[in-house]
Amino acid sequence: MWTVPNLITMFRVVLIPVFVVVYFLDWRWAHELGAFIFWLAAITDWFDGYLARKLQQSTPFGAFLDPVADKLIVAAALLMITHSYATLWITAPAIVLLVREIYVSALREWMGSQGVREEVKVSFVGKAKTTAQMLALIGLLSGLEYFMGWPIYWVTLGYILLYIAAVLSLWSMCIYTSAAWKHLSGKG
Structure with missing residues (x-):
């Protein structure tokens, strides 16, 4: 369970509340930093899959958690843009x-x-x-x-x-x- 790809996927899950909180902070660059955190999560999605194949570290836990992490952060981002743009x-x-x-x-x-x-x-x-x-x-x-x-x-x-x-x-x-x-x- 504690493979490098799984740790990267878990990191992506941890990024979700960080992403949401940062995005809604009352800072000048909060949205840009939130977008950067989202980008980082998107890159780690590609990276954990690549490493799982390259290092032959695919696990049932990773196969379960990876798509869940993807859907959670995308759903959060979709909800956030609907709130921000309200159109x-x-x-x-x-x-x-x-x-x-x-x-x-x-x-x-x-x-x-x-x-x-x-x-x-x-x-x-x-x-x-x-x-x-x-x-x-x-x-x-x-x-x-x-x-x-x-x-x-x-x-x-x-x-x-x-x-x-x-x-x-x-x-x-x-x-x-x-x-x-x-x-x-x-x-x-």
């Missing part, structure tokens, strides 16, 4: 992303209980959704449009990527449902 244009895609995460998690759990979880393994579309979603959240959390006087348009890019992530989210949900359909319909 339908952020809330609608955030709800789509949250609903998809719950649906796909439940689908994978059910498929696992049927012994056919491999049929709903992560797809390229799912990975593209995750990349767009993480970049969108970093941009929207940071609130940056200018850095040292130079336009960088992080928020604008965040909006665009959030909608791309929402579309990819629905698409991947359809792919996973299609892959599982024969089992869901009782024909598998």
